[in-house]
Amino acid sequence: MSLNVTNQDRKNAKITYIVFGILFFIFTCLTILFGVLLPNTEEITALGENGEQLQSLIEGKDGDDYFLLSKETSTLYRFETDGNRQISTFSMSKIADKLKEKGDYKEGFDARLTQWSVSCIGDLEETYFLAYDGYGDIFKLKDDGENLTVTDDYYLAPEKTPFKAIDNVKDDLYVWAQANGANYVRKYSVGNLQGGYLGQKMLCLISNEVEGVGATAVTYKKLEPLQKNPLSFNATEEYIYIFVDGGMMIKVGTALRDAVMDGKAVDYFPLAQEEGHQWQVLKQQAEKDFFVQKLQGKMNAENPEYTEAEIESASVDTIKDWYKTLGGKVNAQLNKNAQDYAKKQADKAFNEDMAWCHYCDMDTVGNVSSLLLAEETLDETQYSIAKWDATINGAVYSKKNQTAYFANATDGYIYAVEKADLDGLKNASLINGVAKRIDSSYCGEGRHFSSFGNGISYNKFANTIFIKYNNERTLSILDLNDKNDYEIMHTYTGAYNAYSLTGNRDNSVNLIWRQVEVTSTDATTVTYYYLCSFEPALHENKTLTTWALVICLVLAVLCGGIALWLLFAVKTDRGMYKLQCIQRDFKKNKYVYLALVFFVVLLIMFCYYEAVGAISMSFFNYTREEPTWIWNNFGNYFKVFHSDFWLSVGNMLFFLVFDLILGIVPPVIFAFLLILIRNQVASNWIRSLMFIPGIIPGMASMLIWREGIYGAYGIFNQLIPGDPIYFMSNIDYSRWALILMGFPFVGGYLIFYGGMINIPHEYHEAGWLEGLGVIKRFILIDVPLIMPQIKYIFIMTFIGSVQNYARTYILKSAGTTTVVEKMYRAMMEEANYGLASAYATLIFVFLFFAVAMNFKMQKKDTMGEDL
């Protein structure tokens, strides 16, 4: 092609580069514009950035504000939902100050400050907040719209009864507590906490089996309460509904006794006893008339007088009296009194409906606390437990709709059950019975509701449900306002795995998400907490703007690059020539380029994107649970090198060496032997037959080696007498057994055979005439001439061996972990994609250098040949 550049061409080229320059300028401006416009409001506070532990978010009364409780600093921050401005703070230490002021302060109270929870009591005339600690104390905080103040009205628990959940109906406050190995629902009056609690129902759930409350007392030797976390605790006028983990609803009637017992509801007194004593059974016969059936064991060793004490029965009042008169030591003499008492009561059969029992824990000093009891006749209308087959990953109750909603993990739908149906429910299957399926809530094939806490949360201000999904940073919002047409209103993508969230009236959501990070120097983990906010409008804008920004940036870079190249190209003849060539080429081959777009897109989408992504990901924290791109200062690599990495490298190299030897030497020899066979018919037959073992699929073949050959009943153990040898789990054998797999290793002979058959016969004849024997001929003639094939197999085996995770993984061999198997396990078992990527990157680097070196060496070889 001749060089023929006219001024017109130059002019055209100049115009072109000016056009591209202008385009570059426009796109750059647009990129900057979108960058400025990009709403950067998701992270609204840096509170958690230093690892400060944020505990929970609490809804305010009317959705104008919300509260953030920080565990570490024991502070309650008040935020405005609109604009997410921090309004005020409230320090939990003010509660201790109040106690000091009132003279109720006890030693050690300050230490409990980190265990506070706070709840808003909304439907009263005045807004109150209740603060309760892990000990069972409740404080009332008055809200004046801006600040919280501690009121005089509080209740100090005499014994530790940690609260699990709290709810109120007007002035009645119900609490789910767990103490002394049992679950309780207690009732307090919000108007007067000082009055103690009004009564309680004990929920006896034994060993996950539902056992009706008040069954035969004697069977209750030891109560093992169901250690379940509440998904949702809801008090209504008639019933309290408690939805717990694992798909169970406990329904308790609210008709608790409305009388205050002695001002404080707990009969609480110490009883001098040694370890080994236990209250076995306690029965209530009538109000305030409790009955110890058996108290046994040894008395205080310092007082030999009372070594043996067996009290068959005594009333609580009696025991109290003993305690008073004997200074805490139960006298065996009193045994008689108790027996008398028992006799007196003998004709009164224990009424099982009224019976109550309680197992008491003792501390090491021997103090037995809490002779606790329910006061009710416990009939089924007042108490029931419903359990259903489906796995429930979340449950909420809407007081406004009087409906409960369940996230059914089994089929992926949310179900709604109305209150009337819940009330009539006994041990029934809820999902298959009265529940109504919400079709629009289907979470999608292969997708699941989050099993991380409660999979759904209720937003009482907007009457919607937030749905969280497993392993996803997505929140969907289900609108509950139209009972006949529930619909998914909105989906936030990029909403992190929230462990505590509150919703606002406009369906925006505030959430705390947690990030576990590996620090680089010593591979320890630190947990960071972030407070974020997602707003529907802002969120949609952000997605759009981000896309626009990325597209503009790519176009700007492209136009800039072309303009820059043109700028230099027009200056020289050579450049102009190149430009013309490219222009002509584009014109001529436009369909070729068009077709190539398809292939290149596939390539970039499924090869480059993954490779570049994986290498980048290895520098970030990214797990299935928390799919977030957070830089972790090479933490993944530190983790890799802190594990038994070099051991796995050793294994990898061990297998690599043997794979290379066994992948080349036996097949080459076998191929050579086939060449030597004189009888062409036999050779033909053998080559045909060699294909037949290939009908066993690779997976089946590996499983045959695992079970049928190396297994406990495999052929090796059948041939070797004695106890079975577990080749795979025995470190002495496992790696050699894996090497031996595929004996006699001749499967890959065909390519070498193909190479050898093309060697001209004259070479061999010449060699023979020179006096070369068969072996020398093999080494000096055949092997060098099939070098291209050997190199091909060498590289393929090299890459295949390093990447072969299946051999060690599927054969379940011990002590043979390779790097790629570690990567596979990091990905599949730990679901730590960042860590898996770090392994993958190291493998890539190794392979890259190995293969590049190989190519370089080969290039040298061929150059040598040319010379």
Add this chain to the structure above:
Amino acid sequence: MDMIQENVQTKPVNLKKHKLRMPYERNFAQACILTVVIFCLLFSFLPLFLTLVNAFKPDIDVQTNAFSLPKLASFAQAAKNNFTVAWAAIGDHYFSTILVSLLGAIGQTVISAVLAYILTFKNFYFKDAVFMLFIAVLLVPSIIGYPILLPLIRDKFGLDNSHFGYLLPIIGGGQVTGMFLFKTFFGQQPKSLYESAKLDGANDAIILIKITVPLALPIILYHFVGCFSGIYNEYLWASLLLSGDKQTLANTMESAVSNMDVKYGSMYAMYLISSFPLIITVIISMKYFKSGEFAAGLKL
């Protein structure tokens, strides 16, 4: 090809007349060679032999002597039991896996062939750059991309647990190996044929279908067969993306054996069932690759 035919035809005549037998062509040496070769052959048959024999034996016989032949008395009953259990374990996944593997292999082969055609016979300015773009991928181990690939297919494309999503990266990523292989062979085809076809007014599609593909049929079949059994044996990608009914055969077999759903005799019956699709690929291989001649082009 010419040379081999020549060898086969002329060998008996020429050799007998003009030269002595080489030492290795003596009877004793030949017997030794054949013994070694047949020994290797027999051992290569070991897994297949175990499968064939044990699929028809009751469990107790498999446990005590895996080498014994099926007994006539227990044959029918054992075969019925074993195959019933085996089919119950993998039956639901059997035909779908065959279909998926077939589609995947066809897709991969067709795309590779078209791409190789473009990169071999079309001359354009950025040809080398594009070729390097494709070839560079060979250096990247395919396994490293899965942490990125999985969310892409599952969440962004919404193709969780779908066979289409399963095949997409297999086809999209597999085009490179095929292209590299085909390009080597296409390049060895006589240029004169193409020139005369162009003179006769054939367009690219006709040249590809009528000249390139028939000439390179063995290597295309080789690649197709390799793709088919590759996808048929796929384990990792299927275990990541697919579950339940959509799961492929290899994963179903592995979990069935690991969970002890199938044991001993039925285990071998399962392998035998899973072998059937590969019989066809083996027949194709026998027909085209027995001579090993295709391997001449396989080099780096």
